[in-house]
Amino acid sequence: MKPDHIRALIAQSPASLTGNAVGFGVMVGVFLPLASPMVLGSWLGAVIVLWLLRLGHWWRYRQRERAGTLDDATLSSWYPSYLVLVLMQGAQWGAAVWLFWDLGTPYHRLALILVSYAYTLGAVQLLVTQGAVFNAFISLVLLPTILRIATDASQPFHWQLAVVLGVIFVATLVIGRTHRSALEQAITLKARTDQLAAQLRIEKAAADAARSAAEAASRAKTQFFAAASHDLRQPLHAMGLFAEALRQRIHDPEVASLVNSINESVDALEGLFGELLDITRIDSGGVEVNPHPVRMKELFTRLRLHFEPLAFEKGLALSFHGERHVAHTDPLLLERILRNLVSNAIRYTEDGGVLVSCRRRGGRLLVQVWDSGIGVSEAALPRIFDEFYQVHTSRPLEAHHRKGLGLGLAIVKRLADLLQAPLRVQSRVDRGTVFTMELPAGIEQRRSERDIAPTKAALGLTLNGRRMVVVEDEAAVREGLVVLLQAWGAQVEAFETVDAVRAWVVHAGTQPPDLLIVDYRLPAGTTGLDALAVLRARWPQASIPAIVVTGSSLGGHEDESSLHDFHLLIKPVLPNKLRAMIAFKLGMR
Known part of the structure; x- marks a missing residue:
């Protein structure tokens, strides 16, 4: 195994150890009154x-790493011991099922199953690049669980x-095999593109031929990412809906917390695909700059349409x-x-608000995103635009402050460099942050549109008496959506095709439905707009x-949303995002 891969695996140990510690705490809290001391x-x-x-x-x-004494040979010798410890930890979870299965109520057994499955989902991100290790780990966790259930004739x-x-x-x-294949192909394509880019800088005599090859590799990589992202978003979307429907039927807060963790893992995977696609396209030179006059009114309208439900x-x-x-x-x-800056601002702000402003300074415009968040x-501050750098705050982050790959602001900085737009940031802890970007000014427009003030309200969504129509061709997604909406109290009519x-x-x-939820891509060449x-x-x-x-992350639906009066959600849609959008749409009526 390559030393860089070993370093990446061992570097994830703190996150893995934290997750295991939480799991141990849950097990002790659940079975302390029941198990033999x-x-x-x-x-x-x-x-x-x-x-x-x-x-x-x-x-x-x-x-050893800080001291600079960890060479590749030493690192390779540590890898087997790392794998042994990880597999032994998986075996401990499988043993827990046999030790505690007969204790308590069916809810306690459900907690055992959910804990086991939650750790197999965590292994998708941590171990999926190591096929044999990943298969061995989830086998050590799940196979004892399956065997114990099968042999329990009392139930x-x-x-x-x-x-x-x-x-x-x-x-x-x-899922692990698909995810591993996608990542391996992406890494291979990115390495190939980087090699071509270096060759372009060194061998100027062969610039034209090398540039054509790089562009072809970039297009292939982008198409691959788009296809892989769409195909993987479908099962992730269905998984999130079913997990939320399960949570609606559980009254044990600890088990419900585990289901929420599954939803957060789905959201993290979706964010990972989006960030990898963006950073790879920028690095490969697949992003072209086509400047022309941009009316801030139209841009702000699209941003409001997308982010108002989240706020x-x-x-x-x-x-x-x-x-x-x-x-x-x-x-x-x-x-x-x-979009990236506003998304971050909303995510890390708990009280107050977010302001997007544009004002003239001399012959240029200052475009700013202000928030009253954690700061x-x-x-x-000097490192927040670095790749894979994640800010460590003095207080614990909430669950929705998702820790991704640390690429979001790196993408922002690279795009700003492509636009030749200076970007700077100012921030104060617990007071907020402002990002400022300078752009050339165009033709001044004197008309202005009054800002729409969002309503500040806490969500307590109930859909009792509400009639919904769902149009979705994927059976698993359709069923999961119907189950979830019914759990929230709605009456649902579900269809697979436009003909239906x-x-x-x-x-x-004669009574119309209160809300329509439709998939964009439908069978027989039809769309949700039909x-x-x-x-x-x-x-x-x-x-x-x-x-x-x-399920498409390539965009292009904003104009259609204004023309046909709908709001757009990108799969996988976590239930909390769907809940927020439903509440927003019904509140507009």
């Missing part, structure tokens, strides 16, 4: 010893539950000022920068609000 103490003692061994292994690695339907968990085990293997959910004020100005720049790259320390919608509206009653047209034609006076869901 000797059994629980023996298991916990073995767990703690192994946990400390892994911590010591990582600490030695860090000390009804134990064979059926064992079969279901076996199917989940196989599906996890398939609404958190009770934040989202404001835009300076819409009359016109900049001379590339509109797509500018919008990508502002960044002065020591961390046409057949239904002929016999539908379904919207059929449904709205049946009730032309109702102005039925609509949400369109798509």
Whole structure:
């Protein structure tokens, strides 16, 4: 195995150890009143010893790395011990199922199953690049669980539950293999593109031929990422919906917390694909700059359309000022920068609001994104635009402050450099942050549009009595969405095709639905826009609000959303985002 891969694996030990510590705490909290002190103490003692061994292994690695005495040969010799410790930790979770299965109620057994499966999902991110190790780890965790369920004749339907968990085990293997293949191909393509880029700088005589090869590799890589992203978003989207539906049926807060962790893992995977696609396209020179006049009014309208539901959910004020100005720049790259900055601002702000402003200074425009969030320390400011750098705050982050790859602001900085737009940041801890970008000014527009003030309200979504229409061709996604909406109290009509919608509206009653949720890509060359047209034609006076869901991350639907009056969500849609959007759409009526 390559030394760089070993370093990446060992560097993830703190996150893995933290997750294991949380799991140990959950197990002790659940089974302390039930288990024999000797059994629980023996298991916990073995767990703690192994946990400390892994911590010591990582600490030695860090000390040697800082001292500069960790060469590749030494690193390779440490890799087997790392794998042994990881696999032993997986075996401990499998043993826990046998030790504690007969204790307590069915809810306690459900907690055991969810803990086991939560750690197999964590292994997708941590170990998936090591195929044999990943397969061995999840086998050590899940196979003992399946065997214990199958041999528990005291419980009804134990064979059926064992079969279901076996199917989940196989599906996890398939997801891991798909994810590993995608990452390996992406890394190979990126390495090839970097090699071509270096050759272009050194061999100027062969510049034209090398540039053509690099552009071809970039297009192939982008197409691969788009296809892989779309295909993987579908099962991730369905997984999130089913997990939320399961959480609605669970009253144990600790088990519900584990289900929330599954949803956060789905969101993290989606963010990972998006960041890898963006940074790879920029590095490979696949991003072209096409400057022309950009009306800030139109750009701010699109940003408001996308982010107002997220701000609404958190009770934040989202404001835009300076819409009359016109900049001379590339509109797509500018919008990508502002989307990233506004998304970060909303994520790390708990009270107050976010302001996007544009004002003139001399012959240039200052475009700024202000927030009243947690801020960044002065020591961390010089590095926030570095790749893979993540700011460490003095207080613990909330669950929704997702820790990704540390590429978001690196993407912003590179796009700003492409636009030749100086970018700077100012921040104060616990007071907020402002990002400022300078752009050339275009033709001044005197008309301005009044800002729409968002309503600050806490969400307590209930859909009792609400009628929903769902159009989705993926059976798993459709079923998961129906189950979730029904759990929230809605009455749901679900269809697979536009033809099925046409057949239904002929016999539908006079009462229109309250909301339409449709997939963009439907069978037989149709789209969700066709379904919207059929449904709205049946009730032309109702102005039925609509949400369109798509698995494509390439964009291009903003103009359609304004023309056909809908809001857009990108798969996988976590239930909390769907809940926020539904509340926002129903609140607009």
